[in-house]
Amino acid sequence: MIRVKDLHKTYGNIVSGTHALRGVNLWVKAGEFVAIMGRSGSGKSTLLHLLGLLDRPTRGEIYLDSKDAIALSEEQRTSFRLSRLGYVFQEYSLVSEMSILENVYLPAVCLGRAGNYERRARELLDTVGLGHRLTHYPSEVSGGEQQRAAIARALINDPAILFADEPTASLDGGSARVVLELFRKLNRQLKQTIVMVTHEPEDGKFVDRVIRLEDGLVSQEA
Amino acid sequence: MIRGFFGNAKLALFLAFKSIWKGNRWAALLIICVMALSFAQLVLTPAIISGVTHALNSQQINMLYGNVLVDPDADSYYLAGATEVRSLVEQQPGVVAASAHLAAGAHIEYNWQTATDATATNKGGDWRVIGIEPDNEARVTTISRTMISGSYLSKDDSDQIVLGVEIAGGPQASSASFLNLGGVKVGHKVRLTYPNGTQRVYNVKGIFKAREGEADRQAFVSYKEMVSVLGPELSDSASQILIKTDRSAEEYAVAGSLKSLGIHGQVRTWEEYGGGVGGVVGSFNVIASLIGGIGLVVAAIVMFIVIYINVLNKKRQIGILRAIGVNRFAIYISYLCQALFYAVVGIVLGGLLFGYVIEPYFAAHPLELSIGSVSLATDTVTIRNSVLGILAAAILAGVVPVVNVMRHSIIKAIWGN
Numbered sequence: 001m002i003r004v005k006d007l008h009k010t011y012g013n014i015v016s017g018t019h020a021l022r023g024v025n026l027w028v029k030a031g032e033f034v035a036i037m038g039r040s041g042s043g044k045s046t047l048l049h050l051l052g053l054l055d056r057p058t059r060g061e062i063y064l065d066s067k068d069a070i071a072l073s074e075e076q077r078t079s080f081r082l083s084r085l086g087y088v089f090q091e092y093s094l095v096s097e098m099s100i101l102e103n104v105y106l107p108a109v110c111l112g113r114a115g116n117y118e119r120r121a122r123e124l125l126d127t128v129g130l131g132h133r134l135t136h137y138p139s140e141v142s143g144g145e146q147q148r149a150a151i152a153r154a155l156i157n158d159p160a161i162l163f164a165d166e167p168t169a170s171l172d173g174g175s176a177r178v179v180l181e182l183f184r185k186l187n188r189q190l191k192q193t194i195v196m197v198t199h200e201p202e203d204g205k206f207v208d209r210v211i212r213l214e215d216g217l218v219s220q221e222a
Numbered sequence: 223m224i225r226g227f228f229g230n231a232k233l234a235l236f237l238a239f240k241s242i243w244k245g246n247r248w249a250a251l252l253i254i255c256v257m258a259l260s261f262a263q264l265v266l267t268p269a270i271i272s273g274v275t276h277a278l279n280s281q282q283i284n285m286l287y288g289n290v291l292v293d294p295d296a297d298s299y300y301l302a303g304a305t306e307v308r309s310l311v312e313q314q315p316g317v318v319a320a321s322a323h324l325a326a327g328a329h330i331e332y333n334w335q336t337a338t339d340a341t342a343t344n345k346g347g348d349w350r351v352i353g354i355e356p357d358n359e360a361r362v363t364t365i366s367r368t369m370i371s372g373s374y375l376s377k378d379d380s381d382q383i384v385l386g387v388e389i390a391g392g393p394q395a396s397s398a399s400f401l402n403l404g405g406v407k408v409g410h411k412v413r414l415t416y417p418n419g420t421q422r423v424y425n426v427k428g429i430f431k432a433r434e435g436e437a438d439r440q441a442f443v444s445y446k447e448m449v450s451v452l453g454p455e456l457s458d459s460a461s462q463i464l465i466k467t468d469r470s471a472e473e474y475a476v477a478g479s480l481k482s483l484g485i486h487g488q489v490r491t492w493e494e495y496g497g498g499v500g501g502v503v504g505s506f507n508v509i510a511s512l513i514g515g516i517g518l519v520v521a522a523i524v525m526f527i528v529i530y531i532n533v534l535n536k537k538r539q540i541g542i543l544r545a546i547g548v549n550r551f552a553i554y555i556s557y558l559c560q561a562l563f564y565a566v567v568g569i570v571l572g573g574l575l576f577g578y579v580i581e582p583y584f585a586a587h588p589l590e591l592s593i594g595s596v597s598l599a600t601d602t603v604t605i606r607n608s609v610l611g612i613l614a615a616a617i618l619a620g621v622v623p624v625v626n627v628m629r630h631s632i633i634k635a636i637w638g639n
């Protein structure tokens with residue numbers, strides 16, 4: 001599902017710049033729930049940005065769903081991101097001017113999907129426990145509810161891979177647990193491939209496998 | 223591809239609608255206010271200057287020349303058969319009235335009875351005296367409505383004269399007292415000495431203030447009186463015939479039709495006649511264009527700053543839209559639609575502000591300038607240019623910051639690093 005070979009990312013000058021990734025190699029199987037862990041500055045968020053096609057590596061190879069992601073043009077990356085990937089951000093990332101329901105079906109509108117995407121959005125919101133918040137606006141719901149709405153949005157186009165960048169970082173303990181259990185449920189019941197970045201060791205018990213990063217390199221897999 | 227285009231356009235409209243409808247109300251209000259005031263200002267400044275030029279033109283038409291003039295041929299001092307010419311002219315379509323002028327220069331003296339030397343007492347000077355038929359004249363020029371003292375001439379007045387304020391002098395004259403008669407009042411006597419040596423004493427029947435320099439340096443006697451001064455051979459002659467045209471008539475077209483009548487004289491419009499003032503009007507138009515251009519640039523910069531800040535505040539949101547897969551085209555069009563919406567609402571509100579507040583105010587309280595009352599004069603070209611200017615500025619201000627944000631990576635847009 002995901003194959004990464006010798007992935008490098010340097011911010012700034014290649015010689016004197018910051019080397020966030022120094023040659024990462026990894027793979028993730030379809031239907032796997034993987035956590036990428038590491039200390040602050042270890043390169044875990046950078047790795048997720050590259051895997052999610054939000055940024056370009058300095059060097060290396062990324063294959064997503066058997067597709068060479070590096071070779072894609074900007075437009076192809078946008079289209080691939082929309083149709084094949086889902087992304088849950090660290091902080092609240094809903095569009096403040098849209099209702100929870102509109103936020104969720106927005107990517108489906110972008111994709112121009114046939115069928116009733118509004119019904120699909122309602123179903124997903126039911127799945128994440130927000131069936132009663134359809135017409136609310138992001139400012140009217142809690143942080144945990146916003147994050148669950150963001151997960152529903154990431155799933156609307158049936159992505160091959162779901163990326164989550166520290167999705168519980170800004171949530172309280174209870175809300176964080178709800179979000180993690182939701183991920184596990186999606187993975188177990190729908191065989192959804194999930195790659196999640198986290199720095200909480202506790203989160204490791206929800207996932208199939210933990211990949212540890214240290215100074216831009218994979219230090220351990222368990 | 224077409225489906226994709228329409229799909230993106232639909233998506234852009236949806237994003238724009240949501241952003242306007244559910245976005246920051248204060249920011250939207252501020253942008254619309256800036257747009258409305260910028261538009262009103264863009265129309266107002268040229269309208270004031272146009273009002274000045276309009277007042278200057280009106281003064282020329284109403285106080286000096288009428289809309290069209292007939293002068294004698296170059297080799298003649300007078301137009302013969304003035305009555306017939308006037309009658310012929312008045313029958314032409316677009317002509318409201320015509321008035322024959324029989325003019326002569328004259329030396330006018332005041333208090334000549336007590337002065338041993340008119341020059342030494344500064345109570346005399348040379349001015350233009352025009353013989354008119356008061357009823358006809360009142361239908362062509364508006365001098366009869368500018369009397370500040372006494373009354374206008376009547377048809378049979380023979381020993382009466384009406385003086386311009388710059389001849390009579392006094393507190394309402396703008397010229398220095400040594401350049402006028404020093405304060406002649408209605409009922410006083412003045413003595414006129416014509417070039418042919420004829421001397422007449424007139425009773426001052428009225429004093430007018432046309433607020434047009436040249437007009438206020440003229441005096442009027444009856445046509446009959448002027449004929450009696452210049453001689454009976456001029457009883458049906460005129461130095462000039464002034465013609466007032468219908469408001470809707472095209473002056474050049476009327477002049478053209480009069481030329482085709484074969485009148486023995488030179489037919490010109492007031493604009494052709496008043497070349498000097500035409501230059502002033504031309505200069506005012508240049509100033510109006512310059513001020514309008516600068517106003518537009520200033521308005522564009524203000525709008526740019528306000529919209530730019532608004533878009534920068536949405537930098538993170540633009541990044542998120544890109545991250546979830548909204549393509550660039552839809553985002554550009556969304557912000558373009560928002561900018562156009564603000565511009566159109568601003569133009570409509572600015573237009574209402576101008577049409578229902580500013581213009582009526584100036585109509586009720588015109589600017590009192592030395593050339594006369596100046597109210598606002600708008601024209602379609604100014605309004606069209608202002609509308610286009612605001613739209614162009616809004617498009618630039620709406621799209622350029624988005625292009626700038628789009629140049630950054632998605633990560634930079636979202637986290638600002």
